Amino acid sequence: MRDLRLGLYIITHEDAGIGYGHLDVARAALDGGADALQLRGKEICGRDLHRLALRIREMADEGGGGCLFFVNDRVDIAVAAGADGLHLGQEDMPAVSARSLAGEDMIVGMSATTVKEAERAREDGADYLGVGPVFATPTKPDAVAPIGIEGLRSIREAVDLPIVAIGGVDEKNARQVFAAGADGIAVISAVTAAKDMREAVRRLRSVVDACLPGR
Amino acid sequence: MRDLRLGLYIITHEDAGIGYGHLDVARAALDGGADALQLRGKEICGRDLHRLALRIREMADEGGGGCLFFVNDRVDIAVAAGADGLHLGQEDMPAVSARSLAGEDMIVGMSATTVKEAERAREDGADYLGVGPVFATPTKPDAVAPIGIEGLRSIREAVDLPIVAIGGVDEKNARQVFAAGADGIAVISAVTAAKDMREAVRRLRSVVDACLPGR
Numbered sequence: 095m096r097d098l099r100l101g102l103y104i105i106t107h108e109d110a111g112i113g114y115g116h117l118d119v120a121r122a123a124l125d126g127g128a129d130a131l132q133l134r135g136k137e138i139c140g141r142d143l144h145r146l147a148l149r150i151r152e153m154a155d156e157g158g159g160g161c162l163f164f165v166n167d168r169v170d171i172a173v174a175a176g177a178d179g180l181h182l183g184q185e186d187m188p189a190v191s192a193r194s195l196a197g198e199d200m201i202v203g204m205s206a207t208t209v210k211e212a213e214r215a216r217e218d219g220a221d222y223l224g225v226g227p228v229f230a231t232p233t234k235p236d237a238v239a240p241i242g243i244e245g246l247r248s249i250r251e252a253v254d255l256p257i258v259a260i261g262g263v264d265e266k267n268a269r270q271v272f273a274a275g276a277d278g279i280a281v282i283s284a285v286t287a288a289k290d291m292r293e294a295v296r297r298l299r300s301v302v303d304a305c306l307p308g309r
Numbered sequence: 310m311r312d313l314r315l316g317l318y319i320i321t322h323e324d325a326g327i328g329y330g331h332l333d334v335a336r337a338a339l340d341g342g343a344d345a346l347q348l349r350g351k352e353i354c355g356r357d358l359h360r361l362a363l364r365i366r367e368m369a370d371e372g373g374g375g376c377l378f379f380v381n382d383r384v385d386i387a388v389a390a391g392a393d394g395l396h397l398g399q400e401d402m403p404a405v406s407a408r409s410l411a412g413e414d415m416i417v418g419m420s421a422t423t424v425k426e427a428e429r430a431r432e433d434g435a436d437y438l439g440v441g442p443v444f445a446t447p448t449k450p451d452a453v454a455p456i457g458i459e460g461l462r463s464i465r466e467a468v469d470l471p472i473v474a475i476g477g478v479d480e481k482n483a484r485q486v487f488a489a490g491a492d493g494i495a496v497i498s499a500v501t502a503a504k505d506m507r508e509a510v511r512r513l514r515s516v517v518d519a520c521l522p523g524r
Contacts (some may be wrong), residue, residue: 139400140382167355169385174406185354191389 095255096221098201099162100278101302103130103258104295106150107282119286120150124157126295129278130258132181134166143168147175164203169195179203181224184211189218205260207238207245209252216253224280225249227261228271232283243274250275265301272305310470311436313416314377315493316517318345318473319510321365322497334501335365339372341510344493345473347396349381358383362390379418384410394418396439399426404433420475422453422460424467431468439495440464442476443486447498458489465490480516487520 104123106116116135123131133150135143147165154163164179165172169192172180179201182189189202196202204215205224212223227240241249246259259271260280268279281298288294319338321331331350338346348365350358362380369378379394380387384407387395394416397404404417411417419430420439427438442455456464461474474486475495483494496513503509 140402141400144402144406168383170383170388170402170407170410173385173410174402185356187355187359187385187389191359192385195385195388 096201098222098256098277099129100222100256100258101306102128102295102298103132103278103280104128104285105132105134105166105260105280105282107134107286109286114286114291116146117149117153119291120153122285122291122295124153124161125292127299128161128295130162130164130179132164132166132280133177134181136167140168140171143171144174147171147177151175151177162201164201172196172200179221181205189215189220193219203258206249207241209249212249212253212255216255220255222256222258222277223249223253224260225257225276226259226263226280228259229262229267231262232287243270246271246276247274265297268298268301269305272302277306278302311416313437313471313492314344315437315471315473316521317343317510317513318347318493318495319343319500320347320349320381320475320495320497322349322501324501329501329506331361332364332368334506335368337500337506337510339368339376340507342514343376343510345377345379345394347379347381347495348392349396351382355383355386358386359389362386362392366390366392377416379416387411387415394436396420404430404435408434418473421464422456424464427464427468427470431470435470437471437473437492438464438468439475440472440491441474441478441495443474444477444482446477447502458485461486461491462489480512483513483516484520487517492521493517 106119108115133147154161162178164181165177166181167186173196181203183205201221203222204220206212206215228246229240256277258278258280259276263271263279263281264284285291285294321334323330348362369376377393379396380392381396382401388411396418398420416436418437419435421427421430443461444455471492473493473495474491478494478496479499500506500509
């Protein structure tokens with residue numbers, strides 16, 4: 095199993111109405127000291143996604159490479175941009191096919207909501223799991239019902255892969271999530287809803303460091 | 310330049326309301342004698358698109374391999390399914406990046422509406438052009454204004470790549486399109502709007518054969 099640092103994992107988002115975009119979230123994540131950053135733009139055309147991915151790769155490299163860069167869903171964009179990793183949801187291309195395209199060096203994460211999905215992801219060669227939604231979240235109002243801390247714990251007991259908890263995780267409930275065995279927290283709203291996104295990342299960084307003193 | 314047979318190029322579509330799907334169009338294309346078949350499912354999740362692409366690859370192989378199989382937009386799905394080719398729109402990943410992922414054997418087509426786009430596609434290494442919309446089409450009501458036979462002819466004069474004309478092309482206007490120098494016609498509605506899709510492909514096949522007697 096790889097030794098991955100995924101304690102604070104920020105996922106990009108855009109909201110043209112409010113006026114922030116994927117690059118703003120990426121900048122905040124890098125400046126605020128995130129361990130991982132995922133470009134997730136299901137609504138974006140391939141051309142723009144490719145451009146964003148190349149730009150974020152540059153930004154991450156300029157930041158010293160301490161933050162792992164993941165691309166959601168699109169194996170082709172991940173490879174073309176030289177991403178460190180790829181994140182696959184249950185509706186994305188199967189992990190085995192993705193791995194054969196992306197190569198052994200690519201970190202492959204998979205979303206899992208149930209123990210069955212988590213075990214399947216492990217069999218399919220996932221390097222880590224995105225587990226959730228743990229709590230309800232405004233970013234995905236149509237997501238499946240939250241699995242709660244109990245659901246997270248049951249997946250933690252079933253598989254030994256690194257687990258990044260996702261779905262409504264914030265400064266306040268992060269301790270609970272780590273106490274249930276998560277290795278990291280993945281956040282969108284906890285950053286994008288903040289007035290100062292960089293400051294929000296820094297505060298989350300402190301919480302994660304307090305919860306994972308050995309890392 | 311590759312010697313490509315693209316005279317009759319069918320693009321898949323689905324309409325759950327009417328009750329046909331991508332595989333129905335693919336089956337009709339193969340049975341009716343199309344030269345090329347493109348899976349285009351912008352609305353489909355990666356998992357389903359991957360599954361459909363693998364199935365169409367099998368169907369095309371069972372049909373003897375005389376029909377080239379293309380995947381729209383997704384380089385990763387095209388490679389994973391062993392497609393013969395990849396079709397890129399102006400909003401998709403740049404052709405140069407796609408080619409470096411897909412390899413030299415992959416046939417790469419690009420959409421072009423203007424002479425400038427066509428020339429750029431040629432520079433970027435496209436193997437053929439999808440040129441249009443030539444006429445108005447019900448499949449893409451929000452598409453750009455039709456370029457007409459004149460627009461097609463101006464692109465024909467500007468670049469020497471194989472040209473597949475798209476957009477409202479049907480049995481009745483196909484002759485005009487070939488007379489303007491197209492090497493093939495790409496159709497969606499002319500097949501999917503027919504009561505018998507296989508029969509519609511066969512009739513188009515006859516028209517194409519009459520227009521391209523040397524092929």
